Amino acid sequence: MELDSKVPSGPIQEKWDKRKFELKLVNPANKRKYTVIVVGSGLAGASAAASLGELGYIVKCFCYQDSARRAHSIAAQGGINAAKNYQNDGDSIWRLFYDTVKGGDYRSREANVYRLAQVSNNIIDQCVAQGVPFAREYGGLLANRSFGGAQVSRTFYARGQTGQQLLVGAYHALAKEVGNGTVQMFPRTEMLDLVLVDGQARGIVVRDMVTGKVSSHAAHAVVLATGGYSNVYFFSTNAKGCNTTAIWRAHRRGAVFANPCFTQIHPTCIPRAGEYQSKLTLMSESLRNDGRIWVPKEQGENRPAAQIPDAERDYYLERLYPSFGNLTPRDIASRRAKEAVDDGRGVGLLKNGVYLDFRDAIQRLGKSVIEERYGNLFEMYERITGENPYAVPMRIYPAPHYTMGGLWVDYDLQSTIPGLFVIGEANFSDHGANRLGASALMQGLADGYFVLPYTISDYLARVGPTKTDPTHAAFGAVEREVGERVKKLLAVNGKLTVDTIHRDLGQVMWDACGMARSRGALEKGLEAIPEIRERFWREVRVPGRGEDFNQSLEKAGRLADFLELGELMCRDALHREESSGGHFREEFQTPEGEAKRDDERFAFVSAWEFTGVGSAPKLHQEPLSFENVPLSQRSYK
Amino acid sequence: MNLVLHVWRQASPTVKGGFVRYEAKDISDHASFLEMLDIVNEQLTENGEEPIAFEHDCREGICGSCGLVINGVPHGPQHGAATCQLHMRHYKDGDQIWIEPWRAKAFPVVKDLVVDRGALDRIIQVGGYISARTGAVPDANATLIRKEHAELAMDAASCIGCGACVAACPNASAMLFVAAKVSHLGLLPQGQPERRDRVLNLVAQMDSEGFGSCTNHAECEASCPKQISIDFIARLNRDLFVASLAQTPERMVAGAG
Numbered sequence: 082m083e084l085d086s087k088v089p090s091g092p093i094q095e096k097w098d099k100r101k102f103e104l105k106l107v108n109p110a111n112k113r114k115y116t117v118i119v120v121g122s123g124l125a126g127a128s129a130a131a132s133l134g135e136l137g138y139i140v141k142c143f144c145y146q147d148s149a150r151r152a153h154s155i156a157a158q159g160g161i162n163a164a165k166n167y168q169n170d171g172d173s174i175w176r177l178f179y180d181t182v183k184g185g186d187y188r189s190r191e192a193n194v195y196r197l198a199q200v201s202n203n204i205i206d207q208c209v210a211q212g213v214p215f216a217r218e219y220g221g222l223l224a225n226r227s228f229g230g231a232q233v234s235r236t237f238y239a240r241g242q243t244g245q246q247l248l249v250g251a252y253h254a255l256a257k258e259v260g261n262g263t264v265q266m267f268p269r270t271e272m273l274d275l276v277l278v279d280g281q282a283r284g285i286v287v288r289d290m291v292t293g294k295v296s297s298h299a300a301h302a303v304v305l306a307t308g309g310y311s312n313v314y315f316f317s318t319n320a321k322g323c324n325t326t327a328i329w330r331a332h333r334r335g336a337v338f339a340n341p342c343f344t345q346i347h348p349t350c351i352p353r354a355g356e357y358q359s360k361l362t363l364m365s366e367s368l369r370n371d372g373r374i375w376v377p378k379e380q381g382e383n384r385p386a387a388q389i390p391d392a393e394r395d396y397y398l399e400r401l402y403p404s405f406g407n408l409t410p411r412d413i414a415s416r417r418a419k420e421a422v423d424d425g426r427g428v429g430l431l432k433n434g435v436y437l438d439f440r441d442a443i444q445r446l447g448k449s450v451i452e453e454r455y456g457n458l459f460e461m462y463e464r465i466t467g468e469n470p471y472a473v474p475m476r477i478y479p480a481p482h483y484t485m486g487g488l489w490v491d492y493d494l495q496s497t498i499p500g501l502f503v504i505g506e507a508n509f510s511d512h513g514a515n516r517l518g519a520s521a522l523m524q525g526l527a528d529g530y531f532v533l534p535y536t537i538s539d540y541l542a543r544v545g546p547t548k549t550d551p552t553h554a555a556f557g558a559v560e561r562e563v564g565e566r567v568k569k570l571l572a573v574n575g576k577l578t579v580d581t582i583h584r585d586l587g588q589v590m591w592d593a594c595g596m597a598r599s600r601g602a603l604e605k606g607l608e609a610i611p612e613i614r615e616r617f618w619r620e621v622r623v624p625g626r627g628e629d630f631n632q633s634l635e636k637a638g639r640l641a642d643f644l645e646l647g648e649l650m651c652r653d654a655l656h657r658e659e660s661s662g663g664h665f666r667e668e669f670q671t672p673e674g675e676a677k678r679d680d681e682r683f684a685f686v687s688a689w690e691f692t693g694v695g696s697a698p699k700l701h702q703e704p705l706s707f708e709n710v711p712l713s714q715r716s717y718k
Numbered sequence: 719m720n721l722v723l724h725v726w727r728q729a730s731p732t733v734k735g736g737f738v739r740y741e742a743k744d745i746s747d748h749a750s751f752l753e754m755l756d757i758v759n760e761q762l763t764e765n766g767e768e769p770i771a772f773e774h775d776c777r778e779g780i781c782g783s784c785g786l787v788i789n790g791v792p793h794g795p796q797h798g799a800a801t802c803q804l805h806m807r808h809y810k811d812g813d814q815i816w817i818e819p820w821r822a823k824a825f826p827v828v829k830d831l832v833v834d835r836g837a838l839d840r841i842i843q844v845g846g847y848i849s850a851r852t853g854a855v856p857d858a859n860a861t862l863i864r865k866e867h868a869e870l871a872m873d874a875a876s877c878i879g880c881g882a883c884v885a886a887c888p889n890a891s892a893m894l895f896v897a898a899k900v901s902h903l904g905l906l907p908q909g910q911p912e913r914r915d916r917v918l919n920l921v922a923q924m925d926s927e928g929f930g931s932c933t934n935h936a937e938c939e940a941s942c943p944k945q946i947s948i949d950f951i952a953r954l955n956r957d958l959f960v961a962s963l964a965q966t967p968e969r970m971v972a973g974a975g
């Protein structure tokens with residue numbers, strides 16, 4: 082298999098214009114002869130489905146929630162980046178591009194990132210026109226803030242609910258098209274497989290989550306916008322339903338999977354309160370601007386925080402990184418917290434967190450300033466933990482948050498299966514080995530509003546408006562496979578609940594392929610995962626029937642796919658003998674303990690081809706070259 | 719702590735439902751209400767029974783999926799929070815808890831505690847938006863918006879579409895939901911061209927979905943997890959009055975079915 086990235090030639094600033102001009106167009110009168118399936122109604126899916134509907138295509142959009150508006154994008158808090166330079170602080174498309182390539186630790190494709198920075202400005206215009214109530218200044222202009230360590234203020238936000246407001250905007254656009262009859266919406270409908278006819282993506286097989294009916298939908302092209310796979314770890318900041326099924330099923334049908342081990346762990350989440358908990362709540366990173374992170378110097382310390390004198394506290398980030406202190410990047414802050422907890426110096430009842438302390442900030446600035454800055458976050462923290470962070474320090478711990486890896490796509494966002502496009506967090510394209518804050522929302526909307534609607538027309542124009550046929554034998558065959566799998570899940574009738582097994586998988590993934598990875602741990606993980614998978618198929622218990630609303634069955638199907646994905650993640654992590662971004666291999670670090678990239682050997686995208694469950698996947702490489710952002714090692718000392 | 723739950727179980731929309739008693743044992747203060755139900759469901763599964771169906775996703779009060787009537791109150795005893803944000807420290811050992819789905823004609827039960835809220839989507843589909851075709855828009859800073867208008871629009875826009883307002887209302891009216899949408903868009907300059915049609919179409923669709931009418935009980939505001947103010951209902955009524963003077967909307971969007 083040849084991986085052709087289809088990046089246009091020429092200077093980077095002109096590539097996208099050039100490509101847009103080369104793309105074949107579909108005659109306006111012919112657009113309604115094409116059907117496009119969009120799976121997912123998050124920022125990526127909703128914006129794509131709405132824009133395609135406006136263009137005149139017939140669109141079918143699917144999501145597993147009861148309403149398109151509930152997609153996981155809704156939970157994003159912080160904000161969305163754009164290179165508007167409204168603050169006149171020296172921002173530009175070039176700077177946003179540069180920061181994103183560097184932030185991704187040189188493992189993303191330059192041309193894609195440049196395009197992302199280019200269209201970022203259109204996104205803000207679009208959202209404002211839809212009525213997204215972004216924060217404003219007294220003069221009526223849009224307000225910005227600096228986010229995630231950026232040196233310019235390029236982040237647009239709507240209180241702490243930016244994702245919600247952007248998604249509601251996209252949902253409105255989608256609702257408009259549903260009202261106009263161009264988009265047909267299928268909520269509570271889960272895609273369980275992809276259907277190929279003559280090697281092209283031609284439709285999907287879905288299960289109606291209310292009646293359990295399995296059926297087929299045919300189209301000229303299929304777009305997956307199904308989000309990330311952090312829930313492979315069982316506990317994460319993602320919504321409970323986030324899953325890998327759509328992209329994993331497509332992977333099994335031939336779409337190669339890129340950089341599966343590139344995952345992001347967020348440093349400031351509220352630690353788990355007990356075994357039963359899987360959903361972890363993220364606390365905004367902005368808290369690190371004023372909070373100081375510490376653990377006791379001694380192991381097994383049991384005194385309350387206030388009784389531990391300063392001399393017996395270890396402000397480890399300030400000690401190790403005097404210039405960045407508590408504001409070191411996400412991956413470093415996360416790793417150091419894990420070290421402290423592993424060293425037996427964790428805090429809280431379960432000793433599974435580190436302190437984020439506002440005592441000094443309150444003394445310096447006064448309680449009212451802190452309240453004004455973080456009041457709602459403190460309230461949220463208290464609601465969840467029952468502790469008052471004005472009086473006792475917060476406890477935080479890292480948790481899986483975002484997956485940079487995903488299905489491989491070319492510059493047109495097309496996977497290795499012709500006619501299968503992948504957008505948003507589900508693809509691998511723009512963030513390399515590490516995503517910067519406020520850039521995921523930007524990418525989802527860039528893909529959906531401003532990239533895919535153009536690039537898909539080229540594909541559609543080439544295949545032509547041939548008739549789609551859901552009665553084609555290929556659909557029947559896949560439907561039967563899906564039906565049999567559902568039956569098989571119900572038939573095991575063992576003793577273990579789905580969550581019990583998921584928790585086991587999560588623990589293995591966290592130990593082997595979490596914040597710090599090593600050959601030994603990964604090899605152990607690779608032995609453990611197939612065992613858990615076998616145990617699942619031998620001992621899982623899925624109560625209820627297939628022809629019914631059945632949440633246990635939904636969870637079981639998703640876990641079955643995570644059990645295959647987890648193995649691929651570990652293989653990828655094992656193969657990548659370097660540390661880059663969120664992928665930290667203990668064997669590859671600088672003497673100071675920082676990530677050590679190996680550009681000689683690993684400046685490429687790892688794209689894995691499926692060869693069967695439990696059989697070694699085949700590696701393909703897309704070489705990466707950096708012509709515009711010179712390769713350099715990052716340093717936060 | 720140990721608790722006694724009385725949970726509404728209903729196998730499907732067409733069969734009769736009823737309360738079933740369950741015991742929740744050894745629940746930690748720190749568990750959330752939904753985690754408590756997870757624990758009960760794990761036990762039911764282990765005992766070979768079908769777990770209780772309830773809706774949830776984000777578990778942080780923003781997606782609007784969750785929604786239970788707890789001891790008669792939508793989203794339970796905690797003010798300004800969704801069910802998923804409720805923690806067990808609000809309860810004590812030995813408490814009896816009654817758990818029901820949203821009750822409204824427009825929200826038929828799907829199973830157990832899960833209802834069909836598709837009516838809310840259909841209301842938005844008849845005009846609860848600003849028509850801004852992708853790409854055909856001016857620069858974001860071309861229109862200045864007074865900060866206080868932007869803030870007020872944001873207050874209205876914080877609605878998560880959970881439907882608690884409907885469940886709380888003695889008439890099962892969706893007025894707060896519709897008012898929040900109409901106000902959010904009507905407060906912004908971008909929303910002006912469609913303002914009149916929007917309010918007429920949304921209210922007409924609300925009526926045809928079988929929601930009741932608003933008679934100012936204010937229960938909706940009290941149970942709203944985002945504390946959306948009923949002042950927005952007054953705003954809607956003003957808009958509706960002005961729009962009705964001009965009679966039929968310029969453009970009718972058919973119910974999207």
Ligand SMILES: Cc1cc2nc3c(=O)[nH]c(=O)nc-3n(C[C@H](O)[C@H](O)[C@H](O)COP(=O)(O)OP(=O)(O)OC[C@H]3O[C@@H](n4cnc5c(N)ncnc54)[C@H](O)[C@@H]3O)c2cc1C
Pocket residue numbers: 120121122123124125126143144145146149151152153154155156157158159160161243244270271272273306307308309318319320323324326327363482483504505506507518519520521522523525
């Ligand atoms: C707590 C939190 C805070 C965040 N904050 C920020 C932030 O401040 N800034 C930022 O830029 N990013 C942030 N992110 C990341 C960002 O929110 C996500 O990466 C982004 O929203 C993903 O959008 P998406 O459209 O790709 O997928 P999603 O929004 O996850 O949507 C996935 C869609 O696919 C559907 N789906 C999935 N599987 C199936 C299936 N099998 N069948 C049918 N439908 C399916 C779902 O129903 C849903 O509609 C945050 C993430 C989290 C978890």
Ligand code: FES
Pocket residue numbers: 773774775776777778779780781782783784785800801802803
């Ligand atoms: S689960 Fe999302 S609001 Fe409660």
